[in-house]
Amino acid sequence: MNSSFERWHIVQQFLFHEARLLDERRWDDWLNLYEDDAEYWMPYEWGQKSATDHVSLFFEDKTLLRMRIDRLKNDLSPLEWPPARTNRHLSNVQITEDTGDRVTATVYLAFVEYRREEQRWFSSRVTWSLHTEGDSFQIAAKRVDLLNCDQESGHLRFATPM
Amino acid sequence: MSGNLSELVGRGRVSRRLYTDPDIFEEEMKHIFGRVWLWLGHESQLNNPGDLFTTRMGRDRIIVARHEDGEIYAFDNRCTHRGAEVCPKKSGNAAHFECPYHAWTYRTDGSLKSVPLRKGYDTGFDARVDALALEPVARLDSYQGFIFGSHAADGDDLQTYLGPDVREAFDNFVDRSPDGTLEMTGGTTVQRYRGNWKLQIENSIDLLHPLILHHSAVDAADRVDHGGREPSIEWDTVKANGLSFSEWDELHVAALPRGHCWMGGFLTKAIDEDAEKAVMDENGWRVLQAQYRDTMIAAHGEERTDEVLAFNRHNTIVYPNLLVNSRLAQVRILHPSAADCTEQHGYIFRRGGAPERMFEASVRMVNANNSPSSIVTSDDHEVFERIQEALEYGTSEWLDWSRGIYQERKLEGGTGGAGTNEVAMRNQHRAWAEYMAAEYMAPNNMADDTAGA
Numbered sequence: 048m049n050s051s052f053e054r055w056h057i058v059q060q061f062l063f064h065e066a067r068l069l070d071e072r073r074w075d076d077w078l079n080l081y082e083d084d085a086e087y088w089m090p091y092e093w094g095q096k097s098a099t100d101h102v103s104l105f106f107e108d109k110t111l112l113r114m115r116i117d118r119l120k121n122d123l124s125p126l127e128w129p130p131a132r133t134n135r136h137l138s139n140v141q142i143t144e145d146t147g148d149r150v151t152a153t154v155y156l157a158f159v160e161y162r163r164e165e166q167r168w169f170s171s172r173v174t175w176s177l178h179t180e181g182d183s184f185q186i187a188a189k190r191v192d193l194l195n196c197d198q199e200s201g202h203l204r205f206a207t208p209m
Numbered sequence: 210m211s212g213n214l215s216e217l218v219g220r221g222r223v224s225r226r227l228y229t230d231p232d233i234f235e236e237e238m239k240h241i242f243g244r245v246w247l248w249l250g251h252e253s254q255l256n257n258p259g260d261l262f263t264t265r266m267g268r269d270r271i272i273v274a275r276h277e278d279g280e281i282y283a284f285d286n287r288c289t290h291r292g293a294e295v296c297p298k299k300s301g302n303a304a305h306f307e308c309p310y311h312a313w314t315y316r317t318d319g320s321l322k323s324v325p326l327r328k329g330y331d332t333g334f335d336a337r338v339d340a341l342a343l344e345p346v347a348r349l350d351s352y353q354g355f356i357f358g359s360h361a362a363d364g365d366d367l368q369t370y371l372g373p374d375v376r377e378a379f380d381n382f383v384d385r386s387p388d389g390t391l392e393m394t395g396g397t398t399v400q401r402y403r404g405n406w407k408l409q410i411e412n413s414i415d416l417l418h419p420l421i422l423h424h425s426a427v428d429a430a431d432r433v434d435h436g437g438r439e440p441s442i443e444w445d446t447v448k449a450n451g452l453s454f455s456e457w458d459e460l461h462v463a464a465l466p467r468g469h470c471w472m473g474g475f476l477t478k479a480i481d482e483d484a485e486k487a488v489m490d491e492n493g494w495r496v497l498q499a500q501y502r503d504t505m506i507a508a509h510g511e512e513r514t515d516e517v518l519a520f521n522r523h524n525t526i527v528y529p530n531l532l533v534n535s536r537l538a539q540v541r542i543l544h545p546s547a548a549d550c551t552e553q554h555g556y557i558f559r560r561g562g563a564p565e566r567m568f569e570a571s572v573r574m575v576n577a578n579n580s581p582s583s584i585v586t587s588d589d590h591e592v593f594e595r596i597q598e599a600l601e602y603g604t605s606e607w608l609d610w611s612r613g614i615y616q617e618r619k620l621e622g623g624t625g626g627a628g629t630n631e632v633a634m635r636n637q638h639r640a641w642a643e644y645m646a647a648e649y650m651a652p653n654n655m656a657d658d659t660a661g662a
Contacts, residue, residue, distance in 0.1 A: 089582070091396050099569045102396040102557070105582045106573070110433055111443055115584055117429040126591040127425070199299070201399025201552050204587035 051142075058152050059140045061184050062175065066135035069207065074116035078109065081186045082178065085109055087208055089191040104196060105208065112208065119207065131162040131206060143174075150177040150184065156191070158209045170194045171209065215642035221611030223638050225600040228405040234548035241529050241644045242267030245467075246350075246357040246370045248531045248542055249273050251393040251558070253354065254300060255281060259317055262300040265544045266358060271346060272296050272306070273356060276318040281351070283358045284319035284343035295343065306343075319343040353379040354391060355540075371527065373622060375469050378525035382535040384517040387508040387562030391538075395572055398555035398579045400586060404593035406530065406545035409553060410637060412589050413524045413532055414470050416457040416628035417612070419450040422592060426584045427451035439493035442570050443577035447585055449475055460628035463620060468528030468640025470633035474521035474536060500564050508562060526633075528640050538571045541579060549597050555579035610634050 068077040081087075088098055089105035098106040107115065119127060136157040144151035152175045159168040171193045177184040191209050195202075214236060217224035226233055247266045250273055254262050261274035263286055270286040272295075288295050288308040295306040295315060305322055306315045314322045320342045327334070346358040350367040353376075357367050368376065383389060402409075412418065420427070430448040433440070440448070452475055460473035489495050505514040525533045530543040538558040545551050555578075557571040578585055613630030626632040 091398070091580075099572060100395060102398050102555070102572055102580065103576055104580055106576055107443075108441070110435070110441065114426075114429045114433055114444070114447065117432055118425045118584055121425070121428070126422075126588050126595075199399070200546075201401040201554070202581040203401055203403070204590055205582040206587060 054145065055140070055142055058142055058150055058177070061177070062137055062140065062152060062154060066137055070133050070135055072119070072130065074120050078112055078116060081109055081112070083109055085186055086188045087112055088188070089193060089209065090196060092197055093192065104193065104205065115208070127206065129162065131160050133207065134159045135209070148179050150179065151175070152177065156209065169209065213646065215646040218638045218642040219607070221614045221635065222607040222609055224606050225608055227641070228407060228597065229548055229600050231548050236645060238267045240647065241641070244359065244361040244364065244644065245529065246359045246367050248527070248540070249283060249356045249358050251354055251391065252351060252356060253392045257302065259302040259304060261296065261303055261317065263296055263298065266346065266360065268546060270294065271358070272343070274317040276316065278318070281349060281356060282318045283346040283349050287344070288313055289321070289341045289343060315343050319345055352376065353383045355379055370467065372465055372467065372469060374463060374465050374471060375525055375527055378471065378522065378533045378535055381517065381520040382533065382538070385535055385538070386560040387504045390561030392559040392561065393556055394559055395557050395568065398575055400553045400579060400581050400590060401550070402590035402593050403550055404597035405548055406543045406551040407637070408593040408596060409543055409551060410526055410529065411634045413526055414462060414472055414633040416460060416462070416472065420452065420454060420457065422588050423450040423585055426588065429584070437488060439488050439490040439495065442494045442573050445494070446574050446577040450585060454629070457628040461625060462628055462630055462633050463623055463625045464633045464636035465623040468637045469526060470636060471525040472523050472628070474523045494570060497564060497566050497570065501567050504563055528637060537574050539575055553579065610638065
């Protein structure tokens with residue numbers, strides 16, 4: 048077991064790596080970070096408890112995520128052109144649980160997206176459940192709590208996971 | 210506004226100004242949204258006295274509440290003193306509404322209960338108290354538990370307004386609950402797009418576009434390897450857009466009086482045909498459908514169950530802004546906020562007596578179709594925004610809506626056509642022209658000098 052500082056550094060580097068894969072639109076490499084039964088969840092309600100008795104902004108298993116990135120990748124939709132440029136700024140990285148095999152990490156995420164003459168940004172708190180896999184990790188679950196998840200006027204479309 | 214707005218709707222064509230002109234939008238808010246029956250919510254939101262929710266009628270902010278007399282009331286969410294919002298909650302329970310500014314207080318039927326330092330007003334104030342109630346919605350009525358309001362004091366009653374075909378969609382909504390109850394719950398999806406509200410109700414009855422516009426989503430669905438497992442209901446929902454042109458054309462579209470319309474169901478077709486090829490998982494949706502059918506048979510018998518489940522429609526569109534889908538246990542409503550900005554709110558229902566996972570199925574389907582992350586409707590909204598941007602400039606006035614104009618079919622109570630016929634959109638535009646041409650009556654009596662002597 049590493050010292051807690053080293054551990055924190057390694058986890059943080061992994062999360063930075065995921066953000067980079069997304070920002071560089073390396074979709075397959077990104078999805079390979081996820082376990083087969085992983086869940087990607089962006090709740091609609093602040094503090095939402097369940098994804099099965101309440102609507103969500105995203106609630107996708109690996110199959111649905113694959114469908115989503117396949118569509119972005121294959122450039123079949125003229126409506127995805129030009130592709131969005133994104134930056135994911137991660138800060139306040141904390142490990143909230145670490146059993147050695149299983150790590151829970153939280154960050155504050157600032158997601159900035161530029162597309163078609165418009166830049167928009169979202170602030171959120173993100174929680175990962177990670178499984179240790181050799182020197183690295185596999186993502187078992189990622190939960191993105193958007194600060195304005197339940198904004199009454201709704202949201203313009205989200206094409207990519209955050 | 211001068212000129213005859215109904216001239217903007219021609220035979221098989223409409224003016225682009227219907228989508229872009231802010232003055233026309235203001236007229237729509239008065240002549241259409243200020244007059245027709247608009248959907249407000251569902252009675253299951255108001256089980257007890259004091260239960261309330263807030264919603265919108267066009268741009269107006271409305272409170273709907275159950276009062277201690279057991280009746281439902283609806284009124285503006287705006288203090289009659291200085292205009293502050295009196296109820297900040299989306300839903301909840303309240304004994305009364307107290308304005309945060311000067312503490313004018315209203316009962317849950319909207320009537321004025323008290324004002325502070327009453328002695329500051331003259332004796333004539335007592336006579337004005339009734340008029341100082343929160344501005345009531347002129348008419349309120351329910352059909353099958355669905356609450357509607359109208360700003361117009363006169364006009365068709367709700368049942369007449371809906372008409373037999375639309376009423377059937379609500380009847381079937383309730384009939385699909387084994388115990389006959391519905392609960393509106395599970396939150397609301399809200400998709401905003403920067404385009405005119407009409408773009409969505411035209412799109413929702415447009416069966417030519419799915420195979421083209423949603424090609425990338427369908428194609429991605431086709432390439433999914435399910436690894437020998439049953440496809441998810443979300444996958445089914447996306448994949449269903451992939452019918453061929455001739456299959457879309459085989460579906461029927463009905464255009465009804467007052468701009469309403471409906472289209473034949475297509476999810477059943479796609480899902481049932483896939484089911485023949487698909488693996489059935491023990492905890493999958495296809496087994497769940499069978500369990501649901503069993504609960505229906507236990508409650509209503511096989512013959513009645515088959516009759517209820519055979520009702521196969523996708524969207525029934527209640528002009529101007531409501532989409533009803535009994536099969537998905539879902540309704541969507543459009544709230545226009547400007548000529549070029551619209552919100553689409555999606556609501557789902559729990560069917561009383563059905564297996565609990567039927568509700569989860571509704572949650573998953575509304576996520577897949579009507580969350581801002583939907584890979585299907587995102588493309589619709591992206592194209593709406595590009596339409597809106599493009600319609601703002603140029604010199605050509607007209608948009609073409611002539612497809613199938615010589616192939617319309619006369620039906621009892623309306624007209625109809627093959628799936629890709631644009632008869633339902635022409636019918637919406639005709640209703641628009643009729644509403645806009647009719648004389649507008651302000652809902653409240655503006656001439657009344659309530660300030661007294």
